Amino acid sequence: MADTHSLELLVQALRCLPGVGVKSAQRMAFHLLQHDREGALRLSQALQHACSSVKHCTMCHTFTENDICPTCEDPRRDRGLLCVVETPADQAAMERTGAYKGLYFVLMGKLSPLDGVGPREIGLQKLFERIDATEQGERVVREVILATNFTAEGETTAHVIAQGLKTRGVNVTRLARGVPVGSELEYVDLGTIAHALVDRR
Amino acid sequence: MADTHSLELLVQALRCLPGVGVKSAQRMAFHLLQHDREGALRLSQALQHACSSVKHCTMCHTFTENDICPTCEDPRRDRGLLCVVETPADQAAMERTGAYKGLYFVLMGKLSPLDGVGPREIGLQKLFERIDATEQGERVVREVILATNFTAEGETTAHVIAQGLKTRGVNVTRLARGVPVGSELEYVDLGTIAHALVDRR
Ligand SMILES: [Zn+2]
Numbered sequence A, B: 001m002a003d004t005h006s007l008e009l010l011v012q013a014l015r016c017l018p019g020v021g022v023k024s025a026q027r028m029a030f031h032l033l034q035h036d037r038e039g040a041l042r043l044s045q046a047l048q049h050a051c052s053s054v055k056h057c058t059m060c061h062t063f064t065e066n067d068i069c070p071t072c073e074d075p076r077r078d079r080g081l082l083c084v085v086e087t088p089a090d091q092a093a094m095e096r097t098g099a100y101k102g103l104y105f106v107l108m109g110k111l112s113p114l115d116g117v118g119p120r121e122i123g124l125q126k127l128f129e130r131i132d133a134t135e136q137g138e139r140v141v142r143e144v145i146l147a148t149n150f151t152a153e154g155e156t157t158a159h160v161i162a163q164g165l166k167t168r169g170v171n172v173t174r175l176a177r178g179v180p181v182g183s184e185l186e187y188v189d190l191g192t193i194a195h196a197l198v199d200r201r
């Protein structure tokens, strides 16, 4: 792209985005500089601001701008329920249901040995410490709900956590697998139907 | 994603990138904040720097950091040849061949009436003025090579330019359509073979 050094640096920098190769980065740089410099400057500011103000909640590890996130601080939440999710987006999905009133632990990832993500990277030690916490001799957390994704890695992560909790005398549950609400059986894949059968109520 | 305002602003801002919807933007924001804050800050700087330093060459319209780009200023270039391309990336592809020694006019787009891109937006008036320019009573440009893409919009753009040049007495050529070098006929699509037959040498 001509010999414009700052344009080349922009194309290179765009490649830090997941799923963006050289061709996409060139297309993005062209679009921003030719059609949307305002958007480019807004993005520049948003990146800088998010990097300086977004940190992790010391209780649940989700993204927050405070030391403890508003969910963890909410006194109306049931502290006896702890839902384990992979990402803040998964947590947001749970919240949208309005069906859950407990607290969360956000792994900020999932076990993936090939990518170098082990128990340490997803904070399992912190999770177990949180579950072991007592108040006046009583365990605070009564039930741990494993809400990792129903993918191979999500299932493995749930399995490893369940194993770690086996000897702790805490109630461990997993979200039910099943037929999505509003869908017709004819169009649901076989594996889902099989699971729905096993997990039938 | 929790109630982190600066994170929401980042997700929104990422959507200025072409082809990036809400889900991708969330995934990108999560990746940057969780795994690559250094990359995010580098991108922030690159965006700001490119926006403030990249402008258009007054001669050929390509991106440059100067008033006139180094290609247009190069005295070894044949000023009698003018190659019309859609984007700086296309220009770079032509340059990589090492087979072209003339100058360029970069449309910075292509005719696309449905997207509101007409002759004005791709600078056709400027192109025609450039082609009409004379020195000591003689037209400088001897040949215009139309190297827009072989897509519907690229072909239309080439056609419109060719029409505009019809009465100007300048030699207008188009890149040959044909079988890609190194490919086996068996695997080349029919349209390409048909065109290669028509354009046979
Ligand atoms: Zn929290």
Ligand SMILES: [Zn+2]
Residues within 6 Å of the ligand: B057, B058, B059, B060, B061, B062, B068, B069, B070, B071, B072
């Ligand atoms: Zn130029």
